[in-house]
Amino acid sequence: xxxxxEVETTRRGIAPHIxxxxxxxxxxxxxxxxxxxxxxxPAWVAGQPLHSVARRAKYLLFNFERGSALLHxxxxxxxxxxxxxxxxxxxxxxxxxxxxxxxxxxxxxRRFGCCLWSEGAHPQLAALGPEPLGDEFDGxxxxxxxxxxxxxxxxxxxxxxxxxxxxxxxxxxxxFNAGIRPDRAAGTISRARYQRLAEEIKRVLAxxxxxxxxxxxxxxNGNGESGYFAQQLSAYGRGGEPCPGCxxxxxxxxxxxxxxxxxxxxxx
DNA sequence: CTTTCAGCCTGACGGC
DNA sequence: TGCCGTCAGGCTGAAA
Numbered sequence: 001x002x003x004x005x006e007v008e009t010t011r012r013g014i015a016p017h018i019x020x021x022x023x024x025x026x027x028x029x030x031x032x033x034x035x036x037x038x039x040x041x042p043a044w045v046a047g048q049p050l051h052s053v054a055r056r057a058k059y060l061l062f063n064f065e066r067g068s069a070l071l072h073x074x075x076x077x078x079x080x081x082x083x084x085x086x087x088x089x090x091x092x093x094x095x096x097x098x099x100x101x102x103x104x105x106x107x108x109x110r111r112f113g114c115c116l117w118s119e120g121a122h123p124q125l126a127a128l129g130p131e132p133l134g135d136e137f138d139g140x141x142x143x144x145x146x147x148x149x150x151x152x153x154x155x156x157x158x159x160x161x162x163x164x165x166x167x168x169x170x171x172x173x174x175x176f177n178a179g180i181r182p183d184r185a186a187g188t189i190s191r192a193r194y195q196r197l198a199e200e201i202k203r204v205l206a207x208x209x210x211x212x213x214x215x216x217x218x219x220x221n222g223n224g225e226s227g228y229f230a231q232q233l234s235a236y237g238r239g240g241e242p243c244p245g246c247x248x249x250x251x252x253x254x255x256x257x258x259x260x261x262x263x264x265x266x267x268x
Numbered sequence: 269c270t271t272t273c274a275g276c277c278t279g280a281c282g283g284c
Numbered sequence: 285t286g287c288c289g290t291c292a293g294g295c296t297g298a299a300a
Contacts (some may be wrong), residue, residue: 001292001293001294002294032277034276034294034295034296058294058295072294072295073294074276074277074293074294074295075277075278075292075293075294075295076277076278076279076292076293091278108277109277109278109279110276110277110278110279110292110293111276111277111278112276112277112293112294112295113294114295124295124296149270149271150270150271151270151271151272155271155272158294160294160295167293167294168292168293168294256271256272256273257272257273257274257293258292258293258294259291259292259293270300271299271300272298272299272300273297273298273299273300274296274297274298274299275295275296275297276294276295276296277293278292279291279292280290280291280292281289281290281291282288282289282290282291283287283288283289284286284287284288
């Protein structure tokens with residue numbers, strides 16, 4: 001399940017192999033992603049080398065001279081450089097062939113992702129809040145934007161208008177580390193505690209990206225998914241297990257239709 | 269405006 | 285063994 005750190009790891013893994021080369025062929029084996037994937041490469045991409053692979057929130061942007069492709073990995077997507085001789089797997093929906101021989105395969109069993117081309121701005125990016133690891137995001141912003149809000153703090157920090165890229169795993173972890181109950185109304189949390197929460201969001205995401213970096217070599221070789229960060233999670237996926245802080249059993253509830261784990265003693 | 273929620277989709281897993 | 289129900293979750297768009 002690609003969260004921001006996995007998307008960033010993907011970006012770093014593939015970019016050096018394809019930047020500077022042209023897409024010579026696009027093969028769409030199954031166009032039925034979140035939005036239909038265009039069957040043809042847009043005419044304006046022809047002969048244009050890829051300038052850069054950027055990331056905004058959990059989106060990847062493949063920037064060309066005249067426009068860009070916007071990719072999202074959804075819940076179950078992955079993007080990898082493949083050996084052209086290796087057979088296409090089930091759910092390998094898209095293939096991009098580059099002039100330098102690189103072959104990029106998009107794999108997504110649940111098909112929640114997307115691949116959209118645009119010469120101009122992508123509307124999906126229009127209303128996004130700041131990047132969590134940038135200077136624009138801090139506790140002050142969380143505090144300011146949360147005043148008079150009744151929504152629970154967990155869905156508040158998972159809202160892309162507040163800050164982007166904080167998915168269920170890292171929201172759960174950051175709230176645990178900051179000692180804040182996930183169901184507390186966003187508007188009732190102090191400035192000082194939001195300061196702490198912002199720091200924990202940054203810390204947990206940065207640590208996960210660092211871990212992702214170690215899977216980079218596997219990635220390029222196409223050796224498989226890698227278990228990355230899971231062993232280091234304190235709360236996510238551990239409902240009913242002892243709290244790593246106090247030993248009490250971790251509680252579970254659903255917030256905004258998402259499973260949430262927290263410690264009733266350590267989080268207030 | 270804010271908040272909530274259905275729906276998209278497949279694979280994993282538990283119960284029978 | 286296989287079938288059926290449930291769950292997982294990011295994001296959009298619509299309803300309340």
